[in-house]
Amino acid sequence: MSKNIADVIIVGAGIAGNSAAYYCAKKGLKVIVLEEEMIGNGGSSRNGGGARVSGRDLREMPLAIYATQKIWPNLKDELGIDPEYRRKGYLVCGYNDTHKEGIKKRIKDAAKSGIEMFLIEGDDLKKINPYLSEHVTCAGWTPTDGVANPLTATLGFYKRAREMGVRFITGEKAVKINLYKGEARQVVTERGNIYEGGKIIVSAGYGGRSLINTVGLDLPLFKRLIEVIVTEPMPVMFHHMIGGMSGFYGHQTDHGSFVFGDSTGRENCMADVGGILSTSYNPSNICSHIGEDIPALKTAKIIRSWSGWVDMSNDGVPIIGNVPEVPNLVLDIGATGHGFCPGPAVGYTLAQLANNEKPDVDISKLAYERFDYAKKQPKYYFN
Ligand SMILES: Cc1cc2nc3c(=O)[nH]c(=O)nc-3n(C[C@H](O)[C@H](O)[C@H](O)COP(=O)(O)OP(=O)(O)OC[C@H]3O[C@@H](n4cnc5c(N)ncnc54)[C@H](O)[C@@H]3O)c2cc1C
Incomplete structure (x- = not known):
């Protein structure tokens, strides 16, 4: 395989992008992560560390519950770092x-x-x-709610994913997605580099909006x-x-x-x-x-x-999932200021989507298609 070709290209190295890279690597997938700045540059390494399920919109509860019940408590053993997850209420x-x-x-x-x-x-x-x-x-x-350390958690996923062979490229801003026969295939960066993948995961926070604009999609963010x-x-x-x-x-x-x-x-x-x-x-x-x-x-x-x-997503919950209009594109955008706690479960789910599996967690209410205009959009086939 050429250097810039992988099974999965992930744009954005936040808690979701890094954990997606880790879970993809665990499945044996070859992964390249493109990050505009440095690892954890977004909210993922700057947040308040709240890991709560309570007070969330019902549509995103399944992800927060999966994260706090199945992932956070085991992360110290799994990653070999201490994310300081404490469940003290x-x-x-x-x-x-x-x-x-x-x-x-x-x-x-x-x-x-x-x-x-x-x-x-x-x-x-x-x-x-x-x-x-x-x-x-x-x-x-x-x-059952708790807290965790944003830095050790986000960098812990990064470190472990790297050890497992994931290639992280920092200072590499993704500016365009190229389609091939209507399917997402390549990511073009500001430096003119081209990365090709079987799946493209956009987990770039607000930066993901202009990126998906290049394949004719938009989100109310x-x-x-x-x-x-x-x-x-x-x-x-x-x-x-x-x-x-x-x-x-x-x-x-x-x-x-x-x-x-x-x-x-x-x-x-x-x-x-x-x-x-x-x-x-x-x-x-x-x-x-x-x-x-x-x-x-x-x-x-x-x-x-x-x-x-x-x-911030206009209706308060993230947009996560495949996009019917653009096969092989997987979205994770709009964490809306509370995406640290569910972040590892988002990454776990993105990896399942990248591997064509049915997600364990119900993300049906977070689909891109929930926005009316998405249903009215024509299908885009650029090249
Ligand atoms: C001050 C603060 C306090 C918070 N407190 C909490 C809290 O207590 N609990 C909680 O659950 N959440 C909290 N949050 C929210 C939480 O941090 C975010 O929702 C979560 O980290 C989002 O993770 P992410 O991986 O989706 O995105 P991000 O962490 O934003 O990562 C996206 C990455 O993509 C990169 N990127 C963007 N555009 C491009 C591009 N074109 N090409 C390549 N890379 C690109 C960015 O540089 C960034 O590194 C807080 C956030 C902040 C800022």
């Missing part, structure tokens, strides 16, 4: 009756997927977290800049993940630092100004929520903050 705090109703809805949704989530009120709140302020009046508690902060290491306070119905979330890592993220409401308007405004407002917004909910952290020193773009 997730407490989502509410501050008023509207939040309480929202928590009840999450409890119902979780139950539909077989996940136990409980409404916690009054004195029971402090039994789960003695540091909570009076501002928190109710909470949803999901004992936009991008958002979100941010997390890290505190100095603190004495151990609690092990579970905490969040607010307002969007605030975080946890204490193994070495004592807290990682917290939040939304200001400005995120959807940041693309045009390069995120400058967002990064100046976000940390103070996150800190004010921490202070309100956990007063003992009011004086914790913030040692670092960083931001990352996320690919």
Whole structure:
């Protein structure tokens, strides 16, 4: 086989692309991964580490459940690195009756997927977290949710896939997909290199949109800049993940630092100004929520903050699966800001699709065809 020909070409080396590469290699497939920047450049190495099933849209629950039940708990042994997956529960705090109703809805949704989530009120709140302020009046508690380390997990898949023979090429931006007899066959890069594969997996976050435009497809996507902060290491306070119905979330890592993220409401308007405004407002917004909910952290020193773009799908869940109009093209785009937790299950599923297997996980509700315009599109046969 020529150097630039493989069974599978994967565009994007995030948690999904790296894990897809690993699971493809496990199946004996020859894989090339093209990454525009560096491994884990997207949200995959920058995120808050939340590995929760609760609070998700029912359509993507099967992936999150598969990841947290079948993959995350075994990853340390499987990859030979510690992704620091800890299943110590997730407490989502509410501050008023509207939040309480929202928590009840999450409890119902979780139950539909077989996940136990409980409404916690009054004195029971402090039994789960003695540091909570009076501002928190109710909470949803999901004992089976957890956290993991984005860097070790994403790079762990990369490292293991490389050891198994996957070829990763960084600084290689994919700009075009070439069809052959109507089927996806080649990926052309900005440097003019051509990579040919039996299957092409586009797992490139927002960057995937312009790439699939080159075969006449489009997706209702936009991008958002979100941010997390890290505190100095603190004495151990609690092990579970905490969040607010307002969007605030975080946890204490193994070495004592807290990682917290939040939304200001400005995120959807940041693309045009390069995120400058967002990064100046976000940390103070996150800190004010921490202070309100956990007063003992009011004086914790913030040692670092960083931001990352996320690919938002218009209807809140990713687009994952084959594309009937373009055989051999497999899509994974639009993780919508919560794709770290299901990421390994997405990679596992992409590898099954690349190998022409029926996926173990039900991804039927995440199909590209769910968008009306997709059904109305003509079939594209360019060459
Ligand atoms: C600050 C922050 C906090 C978050 N917190 C959480 C959380 O707590 N829990 C959770 O579940 N999720 C969280 N997320 C979201 C999560 O990180 C993402 O949804 C997930 O990592 C998406 O993974 P991915 O592999 O699909 O895409 P990405 O990680 O975005 O990877 C896509 C890769 O494709 C590359 N690429 C793009 N275009 C091209 C091209 N044309 N050619 C080649 N390569 C290309 C990019 O450089 C990138 O490396 C957070 C995200 C951020 C930014």
